[in-house]
Amino acid sequence: MKTVGFLKTLGSVVAMVVACNVYAQASGPATDTTSAAASVKAGKRANHQLGRKVRGVLAKTQGLDVSNIAVRARGGAVTLTGSVPSQGQIETAGDAAKGVAGVTSVTNKLTVMQQ
Numbered sequence: 001m002k003t004v005g006f007l008k009t010l011g012s013v014v015a016m017v018v019a020c021n022v023y024a025q026a027s028g029p030a031t032d033t034t035s036a037a038a039s040v041k042a043g044k045r046a047n048h049q050l051g052r053k054v055r056g057v058l059a060k061t062q063g064l065d066v067s068n069i070a071v072r073a074r075g076g077a078v079t080l081t082g083s084v085p086s087q088g089q090i091e092t093a094g095d096a097a098k099g100v101a102g103v104t105s106v107t108n109k110l111t112v113m114q115q
Contacts, residue, residue, distance in 0.1 A: 047073045054078055054100050061096045064089050069110065071097075076104035083113040 051073040058066045069082040078097050084090055094108040 043075070047075070050076070050078070050100070050102050054097050054103065057096050057100050058093055061092060064092050064096070066093075068113065069093060073103075076102060077107065078103050078105070079107045079109060081109045083111050085113050087112055 051071045054073065055066070055069075055071045058064060058069060058071070065085055069080060069084065072079045072081070078100075080093055080097060084093065090108060090110045090112070093110060094106050097103060097106045097108075
């Protein structure tokens, strides 16, 4: 009977040690995941704000039709896609986007709209 009692106690101790070890490992990366998610969220917010700034500058640019222009920002790199009525507007849009604070590069994929 003493052996059975000893084995029950030993089993309980082993179960507690394993449970504590698993809990400690699981709770460590959870804080890293939370901070990584916050970092991703902040990056998306910054990209969205930069895209809005570029879109605003394009809208205020004289002689530029922005109705078919899409702006995408990612880490300071801006991509312009869509179509404009003339070749001159492609260059105007690219130059205007380059002048926005926070823009590190501009990829201009605008095309001339076929009429």
